[in-house]
Amino acid sequence: MAGEVSASGYQDAPLQRKLQNTTDCQKDSPVLFCNLLWFLVPVMRLFGVNTMRMLAYSLLILLFVAVLPATGRAAGQTELTWYGHAAFKVVTPKGHVLLIDPLFINQMNPDGQKDLDSLTKADLILISHGHFDHVGNANEIARKTGARLVATYDLANAMATYGGYPKDQMGYDTFGNFGGTLRFFDGEVTIAFIPAVHSSSVNPKDLKVGSQADQPEFGGNPSGFLVMIEDGPAIYHTGDTDLFSDMTLIPHFRQVDVMLACIGDHFTMGPGRAAEAVALVQPNMVVPMHYGIPDVLSGTVEDFERALHQKQLGRRLLPMSVKKPLVFNGAAPILSK
Numbered sequence: 001m002a003g004e005v006s007a008s009g010y011q012d013a014p015l016q017r018k019l020q021n022t023t024d025c026q027k028d029s030p031v032l033f034c035n036l037l038w039f040l041v042p043v044m045r046l047f048g049v050n051t052m053r054m055l056a057y058s059l060l061i062l063l064f065v066a067v068l069p070a071t072g073r074a075a076g077q078t079e080l081t082w083y084g085h086a087a088f089k090v091v092t093p094k095g096h097v098l099l100i101d102p103l104f105i106n107q108m109n110p111d112g113q114k115d116l117d118s119l120t121k122a123d124l125i126l127i128s129h130g131h132f133d134h135v136g137n138a139n140e141i142a143r144k145t146g147a148r149l150v151a152t153y154d155l156a157n158a159m160a161t162y163g164g165y166p167k168d169q170m171g172y173d174t175f176g177n178f179g180g181t182l183r184f185f186d187g188e189v190t191i192a193f194i195p196a197v198h199s200s201s202v203n204p205k206d207l208k209v210g211s212q213a214d215q216p217e218f219g220g221n222p223s224g225f226l227v228m229i230e231d232g233p234a235i236y237h238t239g240d241t242d243l244f245s246d247m248t249l250i251p252h253f254r255q256v257d258v259m260l261a262c263i264g265d266h267f268t269m270g271p272g273r274a275a276e277a278v279a280l281v282q283p284n285m286v287v288p289m290h291y292g293i294p295d296v297l298s299g300t301v302e303d304f305e306r307a308l309h310q311k312q313l314g315r316r317l318l319p320m321s322v323k324k325p326l327v328f329n330g331a332a333p334i335l336s337k
């Protein structure tokens, strides 16, 4: 389906398209500042602006140029960043920060500890199920940011009782269950719980918060999330799951702009079954995740690509690189040519 136009109006691009690289942007900020000043100083002189005012205006411009690219996102845009495994950060157009399954320290992200240390803002932490590779660094982040926990009622309770998550950072505003949606930030973010075919337990030993004895506690039913952002994309994070036929119901209620799909096999669906999941959900694009652990998760992006191509869905594949943010204007991602 070459040149296919998706429901949200942007064109599918080929697999190897390059994402906008905000690191380059940050690197270029001082150059941009200098160029602006070269242009603006003579103009200000022309209009009789005095030196003190010129200095003040220049500082304002410097602030604008420095702050804007540091977030990789202009006002009104949404930013999606992958930290490896199933861990993602979403920054909304109004600047709210959501983390999903925040395992920052993982094999794909050797600088995870640094990322964790430099993370200063998070409003919500979404956890799909209680396994350690999805709870990840949630407790540490919650303590330093005050982020509230979004999870099923049972998982949230288990996280408070056995999992080390601060009890006062969750409540009826953040608990949910399947079929329900939660509204945050005056409706800027709406989150629906999507079932997942997996398991869920909270083991204090695995989470390094309790005794050394293996004692898995009931962690509710595992979930995925549909995160719908006002003036931004609808993002479906599958959590850990197998393919299941009820995935077809998801787009009956909301077109999915980007599906974050587990493909690693062994504990979740592998590339072939994940490609069938894409056929059921019909997202505008799919980002593979939860793969790349040698000797355990055998599914690869290459196999996933092949399986998608067999279903004429290859052009929807958008592999992300760890920590290269994908920026959205409305529901559509900004992709370089």
Ligand SMILES: [Zn+2]
Pocket: 131, 133, 134, 240, 267, 290
């Ligand atoms: Zn997992």
